[in-house]
Amino acid sequence: MVFAIDEINNSTELLPGIRLGYQIHDSCAAVPVAVHVAFQLSNGLDPVFHPGDECSQSGTVMAIVGESGSSPSISMSRVIGSFNIPQVSHFATCACLSDKQQYPSFFRTIPSDQFQADALARLLKHFGWSWIGAVRSDSDYGNNGMASFLDAAHQEGICVEYSESFYRTHPRSRIQRVADVIRRSTAVVVVAFVASGDMRILLEELSREPFPPRQWIGSESWVTDPDMLRFGFFDGAVGIGIQQSVIPGLRNFLLDLSPSEVAASPVLTEFWEDAFNCRLGESNAADKRVCDGSEDMQKLQSPYTDTSQLRITNMVYKAVYAIAHAIHNAVCQETNFTTHCDKLSGLESKQVFTQLKKVNFSQNSYDVSFDANGDPVAFYELVNWQKSETGIIELVTVGYYDASLPVGQEFRINRNLTWLEGGTQVPVSMCTNSCPPGSRKVLQKGKPICCYDCVPCPEGEISNATDSPDCFPCREEFWPNAKRDACFPKPVEFLSFDDVLGIILSAFSVGGALLAITTASVFFHHRTSPIVRANNSELSFLLLLSLTLCFLCSLTFIGRPSEWSCMLRHTAFGITFVLCISCVLGKTMVVLMAFKATLPGSNVMKWFGPPQQRMTVVSFTFIQVLICTIWLVLSPPFPMKNLTVYKDKIILECALGSAVGFWAVLGYIGLLAVFCFVLAVLARKLPDSFNEAKLITFSMLIFCAVWITFIPAYVSSPGKFTVAVEIFAILASSFGLILCIFAPKCFIILFKPEKNTKKYMMSKNQY
Template structure:
């Protein structure tokens, strides 16, 4: 026989249909036997009763983690296993969620605009926040509560709910979606935030009114980066919610340059030793900030463990699952915690509905009974050694998450989920007519139609927009909340900012209120592995450690970094040099021998003083030009020598000041020509002395060959040679100003480049040649008889001159910067003073102080030594 496709899916997927034992199957390959009418689909196993249920025209399912644990027994396979059942304390917040769903359905049933004339029913289950129970709930919601739900020739889905609200966790939601998905039953979660559920390939019928964790992970990473925390710890729930959420956060944190010291997983069912180990890791860590992507129940167990022993203060960054849970605010050592929460909301009438619990309503529901007895510590029925509730209990006096409607963050997500499903049903079964909306409550609609309509819903309820994108996700908006301690010592949630993922990049995140931090501090805590490297240094990673752990090394010489935490230093341009802090490039100071500095002033003073000395000497000689001592020493050459010495003194001034194109050419040529003129005069005087004594020999007529005309020609000829050398030098490759960037790295030396080194050394060599020649002739004439033999004075002057210029060469080559110029000036002045003092000082002394020796008789006396 053939079995319909739906029957096959029920058999294979759910294992819930069985054939009646009286049924005889005739598989003829041609069709279905007439006996197939006796085929019945029965629910197998024990039926799980809903926590709350009401019949209606269309049924909406619900799954909430009203309890957080499940009773388990060891099976010995000798009897049928016990039904899965929840245990532990009831979770007041989850109870509020389930009651909010009932409130929303009753509000819709009383509405004249949404589903008029149609009554919605509900089946709300407690899933214990565990996968086995959640799967069982999903199977139950897929089939209904009727023991036998197939009696005809068509395996209908009469017991199937239109849609399901829930679950409160990502892992149970994933399990439920895999069961509900093949039957196209829409599932709208109010609290399952795992980014994995946005994958429509795997979860085609899943929707949610709470944003995906992908948005929250990005927001948390941006929050951590905003406050400069680069060294953090990470704790997550060992579940799909925690693992996937933390994976998304760590990926976002890496993009923001944030390092994680440790990443630990916890679960409320974990052994105590594992929780202790995680707590010890947090206590020993150096990270000040801990990001906890955990479920509320898991976080509660961890904080309880941490509260047992004192530990260094930590700043907690929380995901919305626990950071906005009022029950968590009792952990006062977490004051200063910040995190993202779903936006606060107001649902008119909800508080009155939650508080409207009459004794009969409480007694009719095991969950309400358990909540009532736990809240008031009494029993509705008499038991041994326990007090009985006497009717004086007032729920309005309770301070529990169930009665707290001050914020209604997640509760509003339940409210919106119910309304989204109601709008989808409305669009499927109702038609808008001119006068009113007509809804057909007898219309048979498939869950697939509701799935299609859910994708299109877009409405506002109580001012809250509800819509879904292609992945079944809503627009992601969060509040930034801060745990602040009141004056009374209690912790309260304070909204300090907002995050809207729909805004442009860089503008999603804003803070509009002051935060308080750990231990009430108003200063933002620091959580870094290494302090930021200031400008002027560069980061060098520590071997074997994350990129946030590094050393700060000063930039090398000549390089800077002008940003905090710079990974590299970069060199300054050639004419710039780092400042002392090495965070900026400043123009290099320009250095040259200036008239404004002490060395320049001293050298200029000696230069001017030497010129004045030569002029004064010339004046003395001119005043006593008729005296024997002046006439005997070739007065014409003496005046020409004094003139050249004056120029030698003054030419040193051209070496002082900023080099220019003209000054560079002038200083070397003027120096070369004036010194050659000086040496020519000295050489002429030396030759005159030699020729004068040789002329006194009998028969000598040598003086006619070296008279005044010949002396002038000698001076001019010798000087002209230097002029020619200098001219060739200036024409071919003259000296020019240049910026010396190599001698000193940190400053620029303005100096004159030689242009042609051959020209420079030719000028010096020619001067040296004349000086040596003068020195040799003066040595030859030094012992000639006379009271005042000028050759002796020339010998001493040439000795000084040669010594100065011989020592000048190594000093010139080795002197750096402006001291090269100073050495050159010193050589000019020293040699000029040597000539002036050695040749003219003795004569001036006789002229001025010993005039009795300034006679022809005294000068011609060969028996006396001058």
């Protein structure tokens, strides 16, 4: 402060012709002393300090620089605020001092703890620490700073395992209790919002006993204090520091101490004797040698002479210059490129207070201004305690924090950090390990939100982020992968010609069609033989044609469903089967009518000749064609994606369109089959010459059994097996008909030709 005032008094640009005076008080970090001085300054200084007419207003204080601590500053501001005496602090950081209702005349050149709290919270978030411990000074600085930090940490999702407070005047048992809490905790990271003097006591207590490694995160009050670096077990500490600065000429000013200046000041006398281990004159330090004048300040290595890391020092420098600029703006005027200052004007502290709100200047490349709350723009350095090759702890600047930048861009880290115990890997401090993608967090009852269990996502849901609070379902046509961290399109399933099941069914379909064609060929080749002629060869050939179509229509059920294939498969199946049953029904009726015709006086066969048989088949088939046509016109089958049968895949199938139409087609086939079965049963005991009725009865029995069992199997079969069941029913009933009706005849034709004679046919023996 003295250096800055000397610079200003020797300046020709700032307050030319005016000299600033000052008085320095030491509050000893005690609130009562600070309040006492505040009252003293408010009441005016003793005139003895202002002899003559050199001072414009004897005993009037224009502004106050200080205090260093938040609690003394709060007390002082409440006293001097009523008198509009501006107070500019260089180290009081409590966010509460930004309240202009309570502290209207308070300004500061150091950022508010609100910015520091936000910076610390974002620092923790940046390195992924969510489980921390917290200690603070039991003072306005510690309590208000920690309250701001905890609020910012909560917004960042950070949990606090413990929050302990202490003060340097507390009994040792209280300090021990705080140290024990730190030792027993599970949180690896400890945030210390502690004043430098308090932190020194805590570190001394922690150094008495070994304790688990802890990653310390410090506030600017202690983390940049050079005196703290002697605690070697704290290497790797990270914290927020005030920006370093360079003040040209300060070192030379500090070293330029004459013996007379030293002897005139008790403070400098004590410093001198301690630095050089000697005593000046009649000092009380009788155990030391007398200083002989050979002491050289240039060779002294101490915090006093170290101006390489000026942090808080620059805040004092800025505060003095801010007050000087405010006074300059109040009493000086620019005229014709010259500055004229009237030192005899009745300057009041209120004018300085008003001008202090408006100051905006740059000194040594550092901008100085105040916002509406009396705070400067927040700019911090990120500092790290790193052990050098010689084993000495050094304070290294590794990055910056600029609160004026957009959210998420405030931090800029440009050097590697050293962590606890000299490690290079960022330590982990979480109550629970992060939940990987594919799971979600479930809070543990009675514990903070950072303590949770990781529960796998339920079926059909995913989470694609670490520590996801919820799982969300995939879209309708998508399904999670095995890890449940991504959705993929569901596989499409249908009965294709590439499936083993599809190949088998296709083979049986083609085989059945070839069997029917072969049978027709055999019948055609032996069409003049008695057994072919006796069994209504015309209906037999038509039946074989319909069976061939029945076998082939099952192929339409295989392959990717399309609009045309869906309409074709059901209608072709319904029509060909009715044609088949109609032929069997015609053969059965011929058997019955033939027996009736042998009775005396019966003339029934003239009503059931070949034309009538053809008309019967056409009529029965036409009815089915009509049913299918109505079905296709009103509500035809169509391809659809079935998403309900299986959750993890899509079934391509043909929707019935109208269930009534489908069951009407099946019902009509069933009605004809039952009617045919009843007629065949009635004809089963006819003479052996007409025992084809027994074969028809057996074939209809198989047919009805297959389709009766088809209904529950069709309803209950999932996915592509529904189609397979339908194909199986078609093939089974078709094979039943061809084997039961035509196999015995082909056997006789091919292997028992002796039975294929008219004589044998007219006999009573069974063939």
